[in-house]
């Protein structure tokens with residue numbers, strides 16, 4: 718099970734996103750307006766490039782923004798932890814899969830330190846095994862990030878075929894990376910996209926939320 722993080726497993730209530738804007742402001746001297754920019758399902762390095770561009774910063778500032786973002790998240794972790802909320806149904810489903818010995822990791826646009834902070838704050842590690850995951854700096858796009866997770870799973874001895882592996886996410890980009898690699902995909906409408914909007918995309922499953930995961934359970938355990 719390859720979990721997306723934001724909008725799928727948990728929400729940080731915008732607090733981590735605001736920290737990203739703080740990092741851009743500190744490095745570039747101008748606070749970007751995120752209005753009108755489409756970040757859903759993008760990798761943190763892509764988001765940094767979009768934000769630096771939005772304030773007419775220089776491309777070489779992107780790496781500095783990412784490094785400063787990581788250091789701000791680390792220095793603010795006590796305050797940020799208060800904002801991290803597991804989404805409904807997540808704990809039950811993750812626990813049920815763990816009890817069935819399903820390998821669970823992440824395919825996320827988050828930088829590894831940031832994704833690890835969020836999942837630790839939500840108390841999901843274990844059963845989610847972050848050593849097998851793909852993160853925002855693992856590849857040039859989300860498909861490459863998912864491929865890294867598959868490579869790590871294979872190196873750890875996982876011998877399943879791609880079509881027994883599910884990506885669970887909340888954006889069209891989660892579906893696109895699954896399709897590119899022959900993985901199955903469940904989309905949940907707990908992020909910014911409605912179930913109606915997600916239903917038009919052709920995922921294997923569309924769920925209103927992980928409290929409604931009976932079809933995912935059935936597909937997984939069949």
Ligand SMILES: [Mg+2]
Nearest residue numbers: 721723724887
């Ligand atoms: Mg997401």
